[in-house]
Each structure stands twice: as structure tokens, then as C-alpha cells.
Amino acid sequence: MPEEVLFSSEQQYSREEVATYLHNVADKLAAGEAITLSSGSESTTMDPPARPTFEVKAEREGPAAGPAELSIEFELEWDEGDSGSESSDSELRIE
Numbered sequence: 001m002p003e004e005v006l007f008s009s010e011q012q013y014s015r016e017e018v019a020t021y022l023h024n025v026a027d028k029l030a031a032g033e034a035i036t037l038s039s040g041s042e043s044t045t046m047d048p049p050a051r052p053t054f055e056v057k058a059e060r061e062g063p064a065a066g067p068a069e070l071s072i073e074f075e076l077e078w079d080e081g082d083s084g085s086e087s088s089d090s091e092l093r094i095e
Helices: 015-031
Strands: 035-039 042-046 053-061 069-077
Touching: 015 035
Parallel strands: none
Antiparallel strands: 035 042, 053 069
């Protein structure tokens, strides 16, 4: 399935600034509200269902012998029009 990027932003921020963005997303999710992403003239609004799929991934990208790029990725995923009523058997823990 082809991918269409609806919004993209990549910049360096302090840990505190990243935490503020994540808190804002968490507050919107907890309130059941849509999330609007904007940067400059680019903007998109997404309204996750009650139970989206939540993917957490830690990655190392780069050569096996040498410096690599590390990342932690958080992704909410759902089908358009999906109510998100599926559940998972295992519980995620982030410590």
C-alpha cells in the first residue's frame, strides 16, 4: 500500500521541550480530542479512535561496526473509519 505523508517535521529540541509536546498529545488523547500538528504553513488534524494500535519501537540504524543512530519511536495507527475496539493480550510497560 503506498504511503502518503500528511505532515512531517524533524528538528532538534531539548528533552524538556520534547516532553512538553508528548504531554500535549497525551492530554488530547486522554480528553478524546483530535490532535492538530502544525509547523509554518503546514497543518493536519488527526482524530484517533478510542482504541488505536500503539506501537513502540527502539532501533539502532547504521553499520554493524561503527557509530549508529539510535531512536525511540511512538506510533498510533488505525484504519480510516475504524472504531479501534481490538485489544491486545500483552501489556506494554515503559519505565
